[in-house]
Amino acid sequence: MALKFLKHKWHKVTLIGSAIFLVLLFAAAFLVNSYWSPILSSKVKDSVISATDSLYKADFSDAELDVLEGRILIYNINLSVDTQVYNRRKAQGLAPNNLLNVHVKRLILSHIHPFKLYFEHVVDISRISITSPNVQMSYLLNHTKDTINKDHRTVWQKISKTLKYIHVGEIFLSDIKFKYKDYSGNKLEVSELKEMNVQATDLLIDSATQTDNSRLLYCKDIIADLNDYKGITPDGLYKYNIKQLKLSTRISQLMIHGLNFEPVNKRTFFEKTMNDRFTFGIDSLWINNFDYLRYHKYRIMNASSLVIHNGDFSLFNNPNKPASHKDKIASFPNVVIYKIYPDLKIDTVRIKHLDVTYAEHNRQSNLDGSIHFNNTSGTLLNVTNNKEALQKNNIAHVNLTTYFMNRGKLETAFNFNLTDKNARYDYKGHLGPMELSAVNEATMPFAMVKITAGTLKSFDFAFKGSRKEAKGKVTLLYNDLKVKILKPDSVNSTLKNKMLVSLFANLFILKHNNPDGPGQIPRTFNVDFKRPIDFPFFKSVWRSMLLGLKPSVGYDEKTQKAATARMAQGELNKKNRKIKKAIRQQKRAERKHKRALEQQQEEAEKAAKGKH
Secondary structure (H helix, E strand, O other): OHHHHOOOHHHHHHHHHHHHHHHHHHHHHHHHHHHHHHHHHHHHHHHHHHHOOOOEEEEOOEEEEEOOOOEEEEEEEEEEEOHHHHHHHHHOOOOOOEEEEEEEEEEEEEEEOHHHHHHHOEEEEEEEEEEOOEEEEEEOOOOOOOOOOOOOOOHHHHHOOOOOEEEEEEEEEEEEEEEEEEOOOOOOEEEEEEEEEEEEEEEEEOOOHHHOOOOEOOEEEEEEEEEEEEEEOOOOOEEEEEEEEEEEOOOOEEEEEEEEEEEOOHHHHHHHOOOOEEEEEEEEEEEEOOOHHHHHHHOOEEEEEEEEEEEEEEEEOOOOOOOOOOOOHHHOHHHHHHHHOOOEEEEEEEEEEEEEEEEEEEOOOOEEEEEEEEEEEEEEEEEEOOHHHHHHOOEEEEEEEEEEOOOEEEEEEEEEEOOOOOOOEEEEEEEOOEEHHHHHHHHHHHHOEEEEEEEEEEEEEEEEEOOOEEEEEEEEEEEEEEEEEEEEEOOOOEEEEOHHHHHHHHHHHOOOOEOOOOOOOOOEEEEEEEOOOOOOHHHHHHHHHHHHHHHHOOOOHHHHHHHHHHHHHHHHHHHHHHHHHHHHHHHHHHHHHHHHHHHHHHHHHHHHHHHO
């Protein structure tokens, strides 16, 4: 077959010509690769120095150019900071807040045209692939806004003498090892991430994009993915897990799915710390219009909204916590906002379907009690500690709807003054109908009172307060209230009924209805609560309302004192009756004993007479 093909002269000429062409092509490619690789190396290094104004320098062990495939391979890349340049800029007040050190074993640039780079001074790359890069970033707050630099040129202006433009279609970084050191606080904070992937699209540095604010780092979009991230807090008390984290700079959105934060077992936790124990899990958390560039440069958390969808939060009060007389003003939401983040501005926080539980151990009853707020939804407006934002609006508004003890619908509205030194606030709320026995999960362990009957029609409250006091009004409408007063049963580790006290409370103390009868005016009560300095915010809220709830059911201070005195007198009378009964029993025993002695004496005398 081959011989037949080569029997004509033009076949032979064609074959020989093709062979010569291929040999020349491969020879030229080999010569170009050998000649251009060092030129390419020099170009890349010069571009890094020029683009970063000598702050960074790039080194690599080898670079290969494959002309035929249009591919460049660079090995053992190191991008590092020139410390002398950094220190000089720091002394001038021009040093950046973030520094990078990067090591990459291999970088592949696909579909690149070296002739464009050399003759046209254009970098045009279809794709860059970076596998298993090791990235170390450090943050030190050198300045809080863009520094005044004599060199106002953009990156494109800095490289325009050597390159007309740089374009990269896609950039893929897979299996990233990322270590982050934050030196901005009093203590060094170190975070490490593994198995993170980053994809960037349409990187373009030219005269048009040099001032394009829609691009981040000159990329049309940067998407970062982190999957199944797990860790343990430095104190070893909590473990956390993120199923997926995704950041897109094009839509300015940070999305977190499957966020869980759990403590170690109860005994181990309370043996190691005096802090309260909390747990939370969130199905999804979205931060919209997240200004990543400002966060990256200055640690300013700025977003239009934060959405929390489906989750639960529980807090267990530490039973080993020692008594403290320190002012717990730091627990007030107006103050907490300043502790969340140094510079925070979120226009709207939306909560959808969150279950909240507060629990603690009561030493008197030796039982755990809890309060539940189920299916909580609502909005928080103007969550900020940013100085400029506070000058425009210094009030944070909170509107929440929840189901108290998973029964009654509770609607509340809070307003917090974010700049007032006394942390002023106000709130109001309405609780709808529910069976009062639903709160026994709290009243039995906390107050050793069991509600056996009663229906709540409504509970309305309105308060104004500060770190010093709270004043307000409470109206509780209900029917057919009956209770049992309990006491600890040390034998069975439960509570048992104090029958006489319960009967006394139901007969003489409690008001079973409000209003007392049809057509009568409901009882309402004004509250003037002086806050002890060691009371945290929610304890102050609860105690304020309790001062109105007690008289609503007939257990005001006057009645409480009278009832206590009456019950004390009853106990005293009971004790006196026991004493009198004991005296009577003793006298009966003495008389019986005396009769027995007399009878014995008579029998002895009769026996003596019989002998004579």
